[in-house]
Amino acid sequence: MFTGIIEELGEIVELNHEQDNLHITVKSKVSKELKIDQSLAHNGVCLTVVGLGENTHTITAIKETIDKSSIGDLNVGDKVNLERAMQLGARLDGHIVQGHVDQVAVCTEVEALEGSWVFSFSYDNTYNNLTIEKGSITVNGVSLTVVNSKEGSFSVAIIPYTYENTNFHQIKINDTVNLEFDVIGKYVARLMVK
Template sequence: MFTGIIETLGSITNLIKDQDNIHLTIKSNFTHELKIDQSVAHNGVCLTVVDINNDEYTVTAIKETLDKTNIGSLSKSDFVNLERGMKLGDRLDGHIVQGHVDQTATCVNIKKENGSTIFTFNYDPKNKNITIEKGSITVSGVSLTVVNSKQNEFSVAIIPYTIENTTFKYIKKGDIVNLEFDVIGKYVSRLTNL
């Protein structure tokens, strides 16, 4: 379980293809606090630590993960948003995030405003995921509030701090991001479609 509050950026130092899987090695400033079998969210994707070597650790992404997220499109030297699992008793500063990406979306617009930047994303309707105005959404692991919710499209307003401390500073129009829709909204949607 995660909150969508990014702790740090990690840098990919190595990628190794192994049959249908990819082993990603990441350099991070909290590697020394990790242990084997620990879950870490990478751009919102929960992956298990399988190896630790000095300030680098390795995780494995299986075919299912590669098919449903942007993890397979990452390259050496790319940065990823990192968050360790939440501790019981901690404040829930973001929202409930499972680390299970529902689908990807494409950035279709970036607009600077007075003190914030509006990012607009379009996603495929086939999975019947929805957003609601002022509801929660996780974009590449970042807990955000939806603005301008439309069918298969939504925007988020990003403050300068979030841009500076997440991969939002690298997102360009046309880039693919990971989406995890609000878990409560998913259950409500499922119940109303029965």
């Protein structure tokens, strides 16, 4: 379980394909504090630490994860948003995030305002995922508030701190991002269908 509050930007330093799996080595300040078998969100994807090096950790993405997220699009040198699992008894500063990517979205617009940015995304709405105005959404693991909800698209406003301390400063039009829709909203939507 995560909160969507990014702790650190990691850098992809090595990618190794083995059959359908992708082994990803990430360099970060938090790597030295990790343990084998620990869960860590990478751009919102909960992955298990399988190897440790000096200031690096390695995780493995299987075909299911690669198919449902943008994790397979990573390149050496890319920055990834990192968040360790939340601790019981700690504040929930973002919202409840499972680290289970629901689907990907494409960035359709980046609007620079005076002191902030508005990022717009479109997604395939045939999966019955939805956003609501002022509701929560997780984009690449970042807990955000929806400011413009439409069928199959939404926008989020990004403050300078988030822009600089997550990989939002690298997202461009046509880039693919990971989405995790609000878990409470998903359950309510499922109940309404029945």
